[in-house]
Amino acid sequence: MRRRKWLVLAKNAYLIRTSSFGSLRYAVPFLIGVPVMVAMFVVVPWAAGFFMDELELFFLSSAAVTFIQIILFTMFILFFTFPISFSLNSGQEEHYEILLSAPLEPKDVILGKFVGDMPFYSVGVIAASSFFVALMIPLGLGAVQAFMVIGIFLLTFFSALWIGVVIAAMIRSKIGSSARGKDVGKAISMTVALPMVGLMYAIMSGKVYNALLASGSRGPLAFALDLLPSSWGADVVISFALNPGGVSNMSLEEPLRFAAMIVFFVGVLWAGTKLANRAYSLESQSFSSNLARPEGQFYRAVRAVSGGGSFGSLVVSVFKDYGRRLENISKAVYVVGLVALVTIFFGGTEDMYGGLVMLLFLLPFLAGFIVGEVTVRGKDNLFIYRKAPRGETRLVRARIMQSAIVIVPLAVVSTAISLTSVAGLDTAYAVIMVTYVIALSLSLVVFSLGLFLMFPVFSEKPADMMGNIMVLSVFIMGCFFATLFLSLFGEVAGWLLILLLTSVAGAVTLALGVRNLITME
Amino acid sequence: MSKVMISTKQLSKSYGKSGRVIALDRLNLDVYEGETFGLLGPNGAGKTTTVRLLNCIVKPTGGSATVGGYDLIEDSIEIKRITGLLAESPGLYEKLSAREFLEFMGALYDVPSDMLSDRADKLLRLFGLHSRRNHLLEGYSRGMKQKVLIAAALIHDPPLLFFDEPTSTLDPSAALMVKDMMKGLAENAGKTIVVCSHILPIVEELCDRIGIINRGKLVAIGTLDELLERTGKDTLEKAYIDITGAVQQKELLSWRELRSAKT
Incomplete structure (x- = not known):
């Protein structure tokens, strides 16, 4: 008698899911x-x-x-x-x-x-x-x-x-x-x-x-x-x-x-x-390839901002590989979209701190999504840099530059969105806030790059990236609650303390991350 | 006597806690300038580890080595400059075109930009990829990617080249082209080449000397004739099997007979 194929595949799917339970795998649902x-x-x-x-x-x-x-x-x-x-x-x-x-x-x-x-x-x-x-x-x-x-x-x-x-x-x-x-x-x-x-x-x-x-x-x-x-x-x-x-x-x-x-x-x-x-087709992929567009004004600007020469070429290459992956753009849109949604459904405060607190919790995700790219293509991709003279340092510098170019405009847009819900906003405060968010975003870029090099994620699945992003979030939350505990919430000193702690932690993790990159085997 | 290009002394690499997994066990090897050296061995024998060590991608856990006169530990940056590597499982930026990837690799090795563009084009022409130079690598077949990676290993024109399984994914004509190119690089450009391959005829034809590595140890080294003489065999394949341990001739269809017996 022929067996039902879907049942065979269902059993297979079950066994794959329960493989870590060993001989107890059939009892898992009951356990x-x-x-x-x-x-x-x-x-x-x-x-x-x-x-x-x-x-x-x-x-x-x-x-x-x-x-x-x-x-x-x-x-x-x-x-x-x-x-x-x-x-x-x-x-x-x-x-x-x-x-x-x-x-x-x-x-x-x-x-x-x-x-x-x-x-x-x-x-x-x-x-x-x-x-x-x-x-x-x-x-x-x-x-x-x-x-x-x-x-x-x-x-x-x-x-x-x-x-x-x-x-x-x-x-x-x-x-x-x-x-x-x-x-x-x-x-x-x-x-x-x-x-x-x-x-x-x-x-x-x-x-x-x-x-x-x-x-x-x-x-x-x-x-x-x-x-x-x-x-x-x-x-x-x-x-x-x-x-x-x-x-x-x-x-x-x-x-x-x-x-x-x-x-x-x-x-x-x-x-x-x-x-x-x-x-639904079981056939695997078709063979079609896309053409790389010639370098336009944007990449020329990236090259110029990066100082031209070999390093400029590196940053442009890294940027192309990043920018041509639409999911990277959608991740950024997602975070900015979240800012907009939170502003729409929970916004409408008298002061600007509500928006800033929201950004404080969403920026780690933005930084993590942008920087997390660094290791997702696997160890073999990192070995390209390992093989090159001072390749590790070049990788880190190129990634920081590329991430900074991506995150700064997004940080400005997010801040602008969050400020729309603030009644009677002072222009000077708005400029200070935008500057602050840019500075915080850049420290988070350094921090997350350090984390992703310390604890590399060799997978493209967003869920795998969440570990490092959660570390960033918990750190920022810790800083936020520290300002509450020290009665510095809403004070300039409190916000500067968060920025300082993030920068210091970023510098330390980056140093450790680079060390890990150099010794990674 | 030619200058020694690679010299290892008791070079070792182990992994795991307290070095339980020995990937390379006290390797003593000299490779001379202009020589094409073949490294053979079964899967997991330590060939790739050797290549990675000599390219300063991983660090040794014992012994010492010099590459191009530079110390493996102290002068890793200089060694990286003078070596080109086609890795067994290389990384690739799939969202770059072949030309962009070569420009990226050239930038990593500080090839002057006025020279880089021209060189990239020439290499792409050589490998028959020039008409598809602006296509993203994600759409390339495995063989085409391999050609791009070989071009990338050559982009900074290093005096010492490592090819780890260079032809394993190539079609016969491309494999022949790579083989001829390696031969040309050795004979006409004076390059020193280390080739790891399972394709014995290539090693047999190209290599001046052959080393056979098994379970992390260099178990034989010499010219083809020396290896044949030592084993008393008439082909490299037989000599290789003799040195690394011959496959036991078993009843290959015994499983089928067993089933038949039951039914």
Whole structure:
């Protein structure tokens, strides 16, 4: 009997994910699931018992429907976007010849991977949904109702994820076959997250919640949300909270809505596999190459700013390699976009420190994204410099120069955006602030270059870069809280202290980083 | 007697805690000016480590060496100037065109800019890449990339060249061209060349002397005739297998017979 190929691939995906667990790999979901269940049915209900009155009050209020609706909607959108963003960022997956030569259909590959990953996602979703179940148990929620609530979360999650996976696979097979397409994909992967972040901020700032509450169940926003299965599930959850108990307590509407969610999931699964077979291609990359444009005014200016000669050529080369990767530009756009979104949804302060604090937390990301490029092409690329006379020093100088040329205008734009929310801004203060942000950005460039040389990241995945960026962020946060502790927040001395500490730490890490670069083997 | 270009004395390199992994074990080797020296050995024998040591990319854990009369530890910058390297797994800026990459490499080695442009063009012509000089390297095939990397190793016209597997990814005509070029560089330009390769006919034809390295140790050295005489074999391939340990002739299809027996 022939085995189902997607099942074989699903098992393979599962084994790959659990490889670090050795012989316990088949028990992993249970090892994680059992503590979650204990927490769900014992610990949280016990704790929730202390807030019984407040809970009842909440679930009886009209705010509860809106709240659950927003939670499930956010989950739906987030997990719909996640695979698209992730998949575009990783580019066309290198399909092994072993897969290409096997009698497989495209649907087997994506369905297999999806099913193989299901146990892990399930544990996470059950953990998230158990929070709500546990809160509702003290209200008298029955076992069937509890499992249906968990089912609603699972169905919402997997429907969204599957739609995202199929769309991602289709986009990837369209654009991922050429180098240019991969670049575009990586660039989109970052910027596609911006609208989602905007939505999250809108929810966090309470603007969506207030709009839903204000418009009631007949408003256009509520109508739009009702079209999504997440809202069907939200109604069921609230209905259970209002009428907890056994199966006899349920009206016909609740199982019907739940069944509709199952039908929706099965429907998208079926449609997805059909679409995947038509639109998704297993073929690897095509052979097309792009022409390098002749050096224009910009690169001539970069060469001139770098002092011309050999060093100027180095900086221009490094800059070309950086600038021709669209994802680098999209990363910068992403951070500047974040500044704009924070300003839109949380801005509007009387003083300029709010904007400065925001920049303080976002600049490490900008610096990290720009400088993190230094090692991502791997050790072999660094060895080009190792082989050249004084190559390590040239690399560091060229990278600092290139990063400075990138970060300074971005820092100015970000500061200008953040200042738009400040009422009655003094021009002199604005100039001082811009100068300060430029100085801080440059110290962060040096600091992050030192960090990335000390702890090189030999991978293009943004997640791998986050370690060093988090170190930068934590350092800046530490400096910020130090100014609060020393009662220097808002004082010139406080801001100068942050700049001084960052510069000193930058100089030290750069020295250590260069040493590591020289001795790296 | 020619001048010694490379001289190593007990040169060693080990990795890991307390040097448990010995990549190169007390290498004593002299390579003479104008000589083409072939370094052979199985995978993981220590050839690439030797090349990396002699190019000052990694530091030795024992012994000493001079390259072009410069000390390996004290004068690493000078050594880097006089050597050109085609690495086994080289780095490449894929978002640069071939011409831009050669200009970048030339800048790293301080080739004067008036000379660099002309030299880059000539090398690209030599390797048949001139018509695609403005295409980004990301669109090049492996063989084309290899040609660009060989050109990059030559861009500063160093007297000593290291080629680590120079023809492994090239098509036969390109491999022949590289082989002829190496021959020309040695015979007409007086370059000293160290070649690491698994392609024995190339080593056999090009190299004045051959060293065989196995498990980090130099186990044989000499001209082709000397190696054949020492092993009593008639080809370099047989001599190589004899020196590094012959492959045991096993029942290569035993696995199949076993399966047949069961079924």
